[in-house]
Amino acid sequence: xxxxxxxxxxLLYCGYNGFGQCPTTRASTLPQLTEFPVTGVxxxxxxxxxxxxxxxxxxxxxxxxxxEPHQLKQLTLPDAQQPQQLSCxxxxxxxTVPSGDCWKFCxxxxxxxxxxxFTRVERELKHEDSGADPIVRVCCGSTFDVALSESGRxxxxxxxxxxxxxxxxxxxxxxxxxxxxTETGQVFSWGIGSRGQLGHGGLENEQEIARQVDxxxxxxxxxxxxxxxxxxxxxxxxxxxxxxxxxxxQLGFCTGKNTVRAKQEQTAGPKKLKTEYTDDVTILSTPxxxxxxxxxEVNVKDVGCGSRHTIALLDDxxxxxxxxxxxxxxxxxxxxxxxxWKITRIELPDGxxxxxxxxxxxxxxxxxxxx
Amino acid sequence: xxxxxxxxxxxxxxENITGLLPADELDPAGLFLLxxxxxxxxxxxxxxxxxxVEGVLEITWEELNTGHWSKVPLAPRQLYTAAAIIKIDxxxxxxxxxxxxxxxxxxxxxxxxxxxxxxxxxxxxGDCSMTRVAGLLSHALSMLSSVSEQQQxxxxxxxxxxxxxxxxxxxxxxKGQMLNTLEKPSLEGFRAAHFxxxxxxxxxxxxxxxxxxxxWRDINYLKKVAGARTVPIELGVxxxxxxxxxxxxxxxxxxxxxxxxxxxxxxxIGYLAQHPLFEQVPELMSDIFEPEYCCLSDDLGEGAVTEExxxxxxxxxxxxxxxxxxxxxxxxxxxxxxxxxxxLYHPDQSENLYPYEGSFLNNTAQVDPEEPDYKTxxxxxxxxxxxxxxxxxxxxxxxxxxxxxxxxxxxxxxxxFWWT
Numbered sequence: 001x002x003x004x005x006x007x008x009x010x011l012l013y014c015g016y017n018g019f020g021q022c023p024t025t026r027a028s029t030l031p032q033l034t035e036f037p038v039t040g041v042x043x044x045x046x047x048x049x050x051x052x053x054x055x056x057x058x059x060x061x062x063x064x065x066x067x068e069p070h071q072l073k074q075l076t077l078p079d080a081q082q083p084q085q086l087s088c089x090x091x092x093x094x095x096t097v098p099s100g101d102c103w104k105f106c107x108x109x110x111x112x113x114x115x116x117x118f119t120r121v122e123r124e125l126k127h128e129d130s131g132a133d134p135i136v137r138v139c140c141g142s143t144f145d146v147a148l149s150e151s152g153r154x155x156x157x158x159x160x161x162x163x164x165x166x167x168x169x170x171x172x173x174x175x176x177x178x179x180x181x182t183e184t185g186q187v188f189s190w191g192i193g194s195r196g197q198l199g200h201g202g203l204e205n206e207q208e209i210a211r212q213v214d215x216x217x218x219x220x221x222x223x224x225x226x227x228x229x230x231x232x233x234x235x236x237x238x239x240x241x242x243x244x245x246x247x248x249x250q251l252g253f254c255t256g257k258n259t260v261r262a263k264q265e266q267t268a269g270p271k272k273l274k275t276e277y278t279d280d281v282t283i284l285s286t287p288x289x290x291x292x293x294x295x296x297e298v299n300v301k302d303v304g305c306g307s308r309h310t311i312a313l314l315d316d317x318x319x320x321x322x323x324x325x326x327x328x329x330x331x332x333x334x335x336x337x338x339x340x341w342k343i344t345r346i347e348l349p350d351g352x353x354x355x356x357x358x359x360x361x362x363x364x365x366x367x368x369x370x371x
Numbered sequence: 372x373x374x375x376x377x378x379x380x381x382x383x384x385x386e387n388i389t390g391l392l393p394a395d396e397l398d399p400a401g402l403f404l405l406x407x408x409x410x411x412x413x414x415x416x417x418x419x420x421x422x423x424v425e426g427v428l429e430i431t432w433e434e435l436n437t438g439h440w441s442k443v444p445l446a447p448r449q450l451y452t453a454a455a456i457i458k459i460d461x462x463x464x465x466x467x468x469x470x471x472x473x474x475x476x477x478x479x480x481x482x483x484x485x486x487x488x489x490x491x492x493x494x495x496x497g498d499c500s501m502t503r504v505a506g507l508l509s510h511a512l513s514m515l516s517s518v519s520e521q522q523q524x525x526x527x528x529x530x531x532x533x534x535x536x537x538x539x540x541x542x543x544x545x546k547g548q549m550l551n552t553l554e555k556p557s558l559e560g561f562r563a564a565h566f567x568x569x570x571x572x573x574x575x576x577x578x579x580x581x582x583x584x585x586x587w588r589d590i591n592y593l594k595k596v597a598g599a600r601t602v603p604i605e606l607g608v609x610x611x612x613x614x615x616x617x618x619x620x621x622x623x624x625x626x627x628x629x630x631x632x633x634x635x636x637x638x639x640i641g642y643l644a645q646h647p648l649f650e651q652v653p654e655l656m657s658d659i660f661e662p663e664y665c666c667l668s669d670d671l672g673e674g675a676v677t678e679e680x681x682x683x684x685x686x687x688x689x690x691x692x693x694x695x696x697x698x699x700x701x702x703x704x705x706x707x708x709x710x711x712x713x714x715l716y717h718p719d720q721s722e723n724l725y726p727y728e729g730s731f732l733n734n735t736a737q738v739d740p741e742e743p744d745y746k747t748x749x750x751x752x753x754x755x756x757x758x759x760x761x762x763x764x765x766x767x768x769x770x771x772x773x774x775x776x777x778x779x780x781x782x783x784x785x786x787x788f789w790w791t
Contacts, residue, residue: 048400048430064400326429
């Protein structure tokens with residue numbers, strides 16, 4: 001989701017590694033942030049069974065590729081085109097190139113195909129011949145993919161998503177919903193709403209047009225992320241809002257399951273843990289700000305959502321997470337913490353000096369960029 | 372000996388499990404992981420193999436939770452079943468090798484089998500039926516625990532084994548006109564006066580021959596037959612309340628947490644509601660009988676397809692509430708244990724009950740008959756409810772589309788029969 005132009009950036013990985021997507025080790029679970037052997041990283045995208053890394057020297061895909069686990073392959077685009085931005089699901093990788101085209105790499109049979117159909121159809125429908133509207137961003141979800149054109153139109157491939165003529169600058173894709181962020185800082189959502197993930201205060205679907213998330217309308221949103229069935233947004237004031245399914249505590253709100261433990265910790269830990277919300281939350285269908293277990297003001301810089309976990313980066317460089325930790329995706333031992341609704345600090349491994357500049361989540365994994 | 376039963380289960384585990392799955396419709400990574408796990412499991416790597424197969428179960432669970440449940444294709448549900456079978460096989464191998472606590476291993480296998488029944492779908496071939504595996508596991512588990520149960524019996528007071536008796540005070544809400552009662556109506560009489568014209572009625576004397584009437588009063592009986600089985604429990608006031616949620620737990624855990632504690636203690640209300648328990652635990656089905664009235668059909672034309680009757684269990688403490696709603700099918704609600712108060716409204720009254728808008732809750736009314744808000748819902752004022760107090764051994768006929776609100780007045784176990 002984020003471009004990283006710093007050189008010599010390090011990549012740390014934790015969480016599910018059942019297909020050797022992090023080639024450092026054969027262990028199927030990595031509960032500690034572990035260095036990924038690669039340099040010059042520009043972008044990373046993670047799926048359940050594989051991941052792709054864009055570096056100075058091209059695109060690499062690792063994990064379950066071509067029917068085999070523990071693969072690490074260099075991908076070369078047809079006609080030696082330069083990759084601009086990429087995203088992957090467990091089925092394919094989408095890559096944008098400078099010409100504005102979008103290429104799809106099929107992970108099963110290692111073949112490339114150009115996706116040039118959708119923008120053209122859209123132009124023909126509108127009788128426009130104003131030339132190309134290049135695809136500048138792609139984002140793969142588990143049931144559909146979303147693309148963004150230079151003029152700010154969003155597509156659920158291959159069809160355009162209708163929304164009231166505002167320029168979209170960012171897209172995020174969950175399991176069955178997506179979020180669109182406009183240049184004016186407004187959030188729109190589209191797709192299935194069965195777990196409140198659309199944020200409209202109900203569980204209805206919105207599959208005709210993308211609908212604005214009204215409760216965020218008064219805020220200027222800088223960043224959105226979509227998980228399996230949950231969503232998050234960071235505002236101009238660096239506040240983190242979450243909504244959707246809180247099944248494993250991924251919203252950072254109290255779940256029934258962990259109430260007892262949380263109470264015990266509360267007496268020993270920081271005082272200001274939960275002051276406003278006392279009810280257990282299963283589904284939050286309207287965005288609410290996450291409460292932090294810290295006395296001082298918290299400024300959120302970046303956020304990522306996995307299937308059932310959420311990771312946030314603060315401006316002081318600390319990384320925090322909540323939700324499901326069965327595979328160590330919160331950078332902690334799953335035996336000790338199977339899941340936590342309480343947003344918890346993730347420690348970086350010893351000997352890693354450097355500043356965390358960004359984060360990215362896969363289904364059951366987390367990546368931290370270290371500059 | 373339980374060892375014999377467990378060997379029987381292991382014998383029906385298919386050798387090439389993924390060969391029984393529609394590979395073209397499934398993600399190759401999940402399939403690979405499942406087959407690889409089955410092929411490489413040995414005595415030395417049970418822990419690693421379990422982790423791998425749990426990964427398949429978890430990712431398939433995510434797929435099953437994507438899209439509306441009724442539209443989830445068969446293939447991932449079959450994959451869930453296949454992975455559950457392999458997990459059970461690994462757990463039983465650990466059991467037979469003596470790796471780990473015996474009771475814990477069997478309980479884990481039992482839970483895996485029940486989740487397989489709840490979420491999975493039968494494999495296209497082979498004779499490894501999850502219901503059969505679960506039945507065998509349940510049997511093995513009861514053999515294993517019967518020894519320890521006898522030891523426990525001394526310390527456990529026997530006074531708690533019967534459900535608390537009915538005491539009705541201050542039932543909230545409006546009063547309605549009492550519903551007609553019929554003593555054992557004939558099939559033709561019931562058709563002419565009730566089924567045909569869609570008129571609700573209380574039926575008495577129809578289920579007095581059910582063994583369930585005395586057996587299910589005994590909590591220990593339910594624990595013995597179904598205690599180890601995992602079921603979905605609804606927590607919270609009712610399903611349109613914001614704090615409502617669903618949780619999976621065993622019947623024994625449910626009884627301990629929600630049935631045994633007397634009301635007034637600070638336990639949230641838990642309700643085993645609308646659950647096809649009798650498919651999951653066939654042994655309980657032999658305690659009840661499908662009423663003859665369920666063979667009545669609206670469609671008398673030749674070649675009319677009659678669907679099987681949906682039989683659901685409704686088991687909970689005093690104070691469970693099903694908010695005002697209607698169902699599309701004919702419904703016979705048989706009261707096996709305890710008492711329920713049901714309020715009924717004619718389908719003509721739909722507008723005055725203010726159904727929720729949208730596709731999810733449009734069969735549910737916004738009006739709460741127990742605390743009617745006449746300001747917001749003024750048309751509700753002039754409506755008359757039919758009221759029925761359904762006691763043990765009685766049965767209520769609710770015609771299709773009739774609105775009903777149900778509250779348990781004591782610990783209650785009901786069985787509903789839905790048919791067309």
